Amino acid sequence: MKIVVLGAGQVGATIVEALHSDHDVTVVDLDGARLQALSYRYDVSTVRGNGATRRVLQDAAIKRADLMIACTSRDEINLVAATLVKKLSEAQTIVRTSNPEYLEAWQERQIDVDFMVSSELETAHAVSRTIGVPAAKQTDVFADGQVQIVEFDVPRAGGSDNLTGVPLTEAAERAASRPLTGAYDEVVGLPLREAKVPADSKVASIIRADRMLVPRGEQSILPGDRIIVIGSPDAARAWSGIMARGERRVDDVVIFGAGATGLAIARVLLDQRIRVRLIEPLEERAREVAEELPAARVYCASGIDPDFIERERLGQARAAVFAMREDSKNLYAAMLAKVHGIGFTIGIVHEPVSVEVFERAGIDVAVNPRSVTAEEIVRFAHDPRIRQLAMLEGDRFEVLDITVRDSSKLVRTPFKELPMTGSLIGAIVRNGTAIFPHGDDRLEPGDRAIIFTESSRVAEVEKAL
Amino acid sequence: MIAAAERLRRNVGVEVGAALNLVGALVKYLSLAFLFPAALAVGYSEPVWPFLAAGAITAGAGYGLERAARGKERVGIREGFLVVALTWLFAAAAGALPYLLGDEPQLQSPINAYFESMSGFTTTGASVLPDVEGLSHSVAMWRQFTQWLGGMGIIVLALAVLPRLRVGGRQLMESELPGPELEPLAASIRDTARRLWTVYVALTGLEILALALLGWMGADDSMSLFEAVAHAFSTMPTGGFSTEARSIEAFGAATQWTIVVFMALAGSNFVLMYRALLRRNLRAYARDEEFRLYLGLLFLGAMAVLVELLHVGLYSGEEAVRNAVFQTTSIMTTTGFASVDFNEWTTVAPLSVMVLVALMFVGGSAASTGGSIKVVRHVLIGKILRRELDQTLHPDVVQPVRLNRIPVDERTVRAVIAFVLLYVGIFVGGAVLLVVEATRTGVDVTPFEAIAASATTLGNVGPALGFAGPIGSFEPFSDLSKVIMICLMWIGRLEILPVIVLFTRAYWRA
Numbered sequence: 001m002k003i004v005v006l007g008a009g010q011v012g013a014t015i016v017e018a019l020h021s022d023h024d025v026t027v028v029d030l031d032g033a034r035l036q037a038l039s040y041r042y043d044v045s046t047v048r049g050n051g052a053t054r055r056v057l058q059d060a061a062i063k064r065a066d067l068m069i070a071c072t073s074r075d076e077i078n079l080v081a082a083t084l085v086k087k088l089s090e091a092q093t094i095v096r097t098s099n100p101e102y103l104e105a106w107q108e109r110q111i112d113v114d115f116m117v118s119s120e121l122e123t124a125h126a127v128s129r130t131i132g133v134p135a136a137k138q139t140d141v142f143a144d145g146q147v148q149i150v151e152f153d154v155p156r157a158g159g160s161d162n163l164t165g166v167p168l169t170e171a172a173e174r175a176a177s178r179p180l181t182g183a184y185d186e187v188v189g190l191p192l193r194e195a196k197v198p199a200d201s202k203v204a205s206i207i208r209a210d211r212m213l214v215p216r217g218e219q220s221i222l223p224g225d226r227i228i229v230i231g232s233p234d235a236a237r238a239w240s241g242i243m244a245r246g247e248r249r250v251d252d253v254v255i256f257g258a259g260a261t262g263l264a265i266a267r268v269l270l271d272q273r274i275r276v277r278l279i280e281p282l283e284e285r286a287r288e289v290a291e292e293l294p295a296a297r298v299y300c301a302s303g304i305d306p307d308f309i310e311r312e313r314l315g316q317a318r319a320a321v322f323a324m325r326e327d328s329k330n331l332y333a334a335m336l337a338k339v340h341g342i343g344f345t346i347g348i349v350h351e352p353v354s355v356e357v358f359e360r361a362g363i364d365v366a367v368n369p370r371s372v373t374a375e376e377i378v379r380f381a382h383d384p385r386i387r388q389l390a391m392l393e394g395d396r397f398e399v400l401d402i403t404v405r406d407s408s409k410l411v412r413t414p415f416k417e418l419p420m421t422g423s424l425i426g427a428i429v430r431n432g433t434a435i436f437p438h439g440d441d442r443l444e445p446g447d448r449a450i451i452f453t454e455s456s457r458v459a460e461v462e463k464a465l
Numbered sequence: 466m467i468a469a470a471e472r473l474r475r476n477v478g479v480e481v482g483a484a485l486n487l488v489g490a491l492v493k494y495l496s497l498a499f500l501f502p503a504a505l506a507v508g509y510s511e512p513v514w515p516f517l518a519a520g521a522i523t524a525g526a527g528y529g530l531e532r533a534a535r536g537k538e539r540v541g542i543r544e545g546f547l548v549v550a551l552t553w554l555f556a557a558a559a560g561a562l563p564y565l566l567g568d569e570p571q572l573q574s575p576i577n578a579y580f581e582s583m584s585g586f587t588t589t590g591a592s593v594l595p596d597v598e599g600l601s602h603s604v605a606m607w608r609q610f611t612q613w614l615g616g617m618g619i620i621v622l623a624l625a626v627l628p629r630l631r632v633g634g635r636q637l638m639e640s641e642l643p644g645p646e647l648e649p650l651a652a653s654i655r656d657t658a659r660r661l662w663t664v665y666v667a668l669t670g671l672e673i674l675a676l677a678l679l680g681w682m683g684a685d686d687s688m689s690l691f692e693a694v695a696h697a698f699s700t701m702p703t704g705g706f707s708t709e710a711r712s713i714e715a716f717g718a719a720t721q722w723t724i725v726v727f728m729a730l731a732g733s734n735f736v737l738m739y740r741a742l743l744r745r746n747l748r749a750y751a752r753d754e755e756f757r758l759y760l761g762l763l764f765l766g767a768m769a770v771l772v773e774l775l776h777v778g779l780y781s782g783e784e785a786v787r788n789a790v791f792q793t794t795s796i797m798t799t800t801g802f803a804s805v806d807f808n809e810w811t812t813v814a815p816l817s818v819m820v821l822v823a824l825m826f827v828g829g830s831a832a833s834t835g836g837s838i839k840v841v842r843h844v845l846i847g848k849i850l851r852r853e854l855d856q857t858l859h860p861d862v863v864q865p866v867r868l869n870r871i872p873v874d875e876r877t878v879r880a881v882i883a884f885v886l887l888y889v890g891i892f893v894g895g896a897v898l899l900v901v902e903a904t905r906t907g908v909d910v911t912p913f914e915a916i917a918a919s920a921t922t923l924g925n926v927g928p929a930l931g932f933a934g935p936i937g938s939f940e941p942f943s944d945l946s947k948v949i950m951i952c953l954m955w956i957g958r959l960e961i962l963p964v965i966v967l968f969t970r971a972y973w974r975a
Contacts, residue, residue, distance in 0.1 A: 289861055291865050298862065299863065311861075
């Protein structure tokens with residue numbers, strides 16, 4: 001495969017490192033020194049210049065490329081480049097962004113990019129996983145977020161589910177290997193018709209090894225599978241609880257630093273109904289964040305003020321995340337927090353070398369946003385199966401959003417009597433409210449049906465409705 | 466002499482000329498309002514000339530003012546306050562002309578005429594007339610009509626229909642429209658003004674229809690078309706003038722209940738109403754924090770009064786419920802109608818009277834025609850207090866005050882606190898002045914009655930207690946007391962800040 005990578009920074013370099021041996025990689029960057037360093041280390045070709053221009057893209061032979069990865073640190077450059085590539089070639093595009101609103105627009109298919117990765121969101125998910133609350137990964141939303149399509153990696157029994165490249169200390173590993181209890185056993189490993197699947201949700205698809213299964217009653221979810229679930233936001237939360245394997249949940253987290261990363265982490269944790277306290281030294285930013293997150297408690301204070309930590313009893317929090325801009329400050333604040341009794345500390349690091357420093361110093365987990373982002377992009381680039389899933393638009397599988405016609409034969413037929421064709425009606429949007437249908441519900445004309453189906457059956461489904 | 470004037474002009478930071486020019490234009494157009502009572506006078510064969518003369522004088526004065534201050538049409542934020550404050554003073558003066566020019570014996574004193582007119586335009590509904598029923602049809606209707614004009618705002622009306630005012634319109638409108646912040650209904654201020662007036666006119670039409678139907682169907686014999694129009698013109702702006710000496714007591718139970726409904730509507734947020742009607746979505750009401758407190762307070766007030774009325778056995782059954790609900794709704798929305806002379810409750814049911822006086826400080830909703838402090842400010846004050854309490858324990862916490870989940874600007878928060886403090890301060894000052902003046906002139910006013918009089922005029926409610934009760938008249942007050950109350954009505958209607966700022970040195974400095 002021929003791949004063009006825009007940006008030779010930390011993210012770009014990690015991607016190149018992972019892809020260069022199997023693929024034909026061209027790197028584009030403005031900085032000649034960075035390009036030279038990369039080309040000395042790996043067998044890649046380089047083009048110097050602004051990747052958001054036609055000339056440079058043509059120099060990088062974009063016409064023959066299969067995939068373009070725009071991972072510079074500037075969102076708009078990445079988006080312009082992706083837009084140009086869509087016109088100039090057949091290549092698929094991956095865009096890195098730090099703006100959650102771009103991500104949302106992409107999820108609602110308003111930005112024409114094949115895959116979008118947000119460093120902040122990936123970091124937030126990584127943090128969420130390390131504290132034992134695997135967050136649902138949203139791939140699609142319908143009806144103003146009332147219907148969500150989310151994917152989960154089903155954890156293996158007993159085995160630790162650590163992030164590749166993110167070292168877990170013993171504490172985290174112990175936390176991950178607690179005995180399985182609770183709802184996990186009632187869902188995973190049982191035939192679906194017996195499994196206690198959360199209300200208002202359906203398993204839309206199970207991916208096992210290379211095969212995608214259309215779930216039927218007799219099939220079961222097994223550890224190691226990746227599953228796609230359609231359901232309400234509450235159901236998505238319930239699923240995430242199940243995937244946490246019934247461990248005692250961390251219910252109280254303090255986040256130091258309310259920058260873009262801190263904010264994204266707070267959002268993901270709040271979504272899981274975890275109590276979040278944010279500490280931000282800049283008054284203006286603190287106010288902004290407080291306005292944005294009504295559910296979080298925001299303090300305008302320095303994270304390294306022992307009086308403040310004592311006064312607000314921060315030591316009683318179960319976990320703390322250090323997401324300030326400087327690694328050294330994060331390290332100091334984390335040590336101080338440990339002194340005050342916080343048990344589990346997660347540091348966000350910006351320099352690759354800091355991971356080791358943090359670990360040596362006794363910080364429980366270090367998460368590097370750039371490497372997390374690069375990993376996600378590489379996963380996508382490597383594995384066509386994941387790629388199809390993430391886009392939900394591949395050759396085999398589609399999500400349809402169809403308004404039911406008056407003349408459809410299926411109108412007013414109870415769901416349990418609908419023919420089984422390998423498609424699944426995940427949800428219905430009626431008068432702006434989402435309904436998750438049961439056997440006795442019926443389709444009404446004018447409903448918006450959100451349907452999972454195999455690509456070969458799209459025409460058939462469209463005709464039927 | 467000229468040099469001194471020139472120096473003065475340079476030291477003043479307000480373009481007085483520009484403000485006067487705009488005030489002149491507004492007053493000029495106000496003269497058109499006299500056509501309505503004039504037509505009525507023709508119909509009832511009553512003297513027309515007082516209205517025509519008043520119209521001519523108003524138009525002439527407005528035109529003169531406009532011409533004299535010609536060529537300085539730039540009105541900025543500063544001038545806006547002056548425009549609003551002066552327009553209301555002039556409008557009240559214009560409104561007093563028909564009373565003075567006509568041969569109405571009760572309104573021959575200029576102070577009385579001005580009081581009556583200011584009370585009308587500010588939708589207070591406090592009257593100096595000892596005998597309302599002695600008025601001619603056209604004068605009585607003019608009195609009702611002044612309330613209707615003032616209800617949604619003279620300037621808001623001008624913004625909606627006049628072509629010229631568009632520049633700087635938002636700020637003018639914000640200082641006239643009730644509530645701490647203007648929530649725009651449309652992209653342009655002109656369309657917002659138009660939509661507000663549309664809702665207002667539509668509701669007034671609906672009430673006229675409802676009341677007139679009651680009359681025609683025989684449910685209420687005393688309700689003629691004239692009475693229906695007169696009372697709709699008084700209900701929708703939360704005014705309170707009636708053409709009947711016994712206020713709404715003169716009408717039957719069906720009419721009283723109808724008026725309760727329209728008073729409650731008039732005291733609710735018109736922006737919210739427009740949205741709910743447009744989208745056919747009543748959920749906006751359920752979610753609105755101000756509306757919920759508004760209904761809650763109406764209910765609590767009515768319950769408190771009802772319990773006492775039943776307890777002392779003053780009324781029973783439907784009559785007790787109706788009197789409790791009517792009085793609380795009327796006072797809280799700052800309308801000021803009465804279905805019974807609640808002044809008589811002072812001795813038998815004192816708690817109810819206390820509740821009513823307390824409700825004078827609640828008022829209507831933001832963007833309604835109601836006066837007083839307004840429910841939304843009470844909502845905000847409650848939240849501000851809660852935040853203060855929280856912050857004494859957690860001094861570093863950053864917590865925006867939210868209204869309907871939307872963060873409120875800290876400037877607005879400060880403005881709300883300042884408003885309430887000024888409101889209470891001016892109310893206390895007014896009450897003290899009224900007591901002192903009453904003692905000086907030997908008018909029989911108890912301190913509690915002075916409190917009620919100050920609260921009722923500042924809140925644009927209407928009836929006070931004692932001789933100025935719902936069936937009574939403000940006539941016995943001394944002239945100076947009336948001037949004090951005229952000022953209170955004026956300050957209250959314009960929500961204090963636009964008027965008070967004129968009395969600061971910083972306002973006039975360059």
